[in-house]
Ligand SMILES: [Zn+2]
């Protein structure tokens with residue numbers, strides 16, 4: 001595996017680089033992840049914030065989570081297409 005991984009939204013607005021491999025990657029099929037992703041499951045990659053570099057000029061926007069979600073988590077979405085980053 002490469003030491004860095006580049007990625008971004010399909011719309012091309014938000015681009016980022018993972019400076020390391022994620023700590024863990026998993027799919028969650030709970031109702032909350034289904035609602036937030038608009039799909040059968042949410043795909044999550046956990047990595048330290050300082051190991052993520054934003055490459056483009058467009059910054060992901062923080063979006064408040066529903067009150068039923070555990071506190072302390074912030075979701076970021078692409079400001080162009082509103083898809084989670
Ligand atoms: Zn879930």
Ligand SMILES: [Zn+2]
Pocket residue numbers: 009010011012013014078079080081082083
């Ligand atoms: Zn987008």
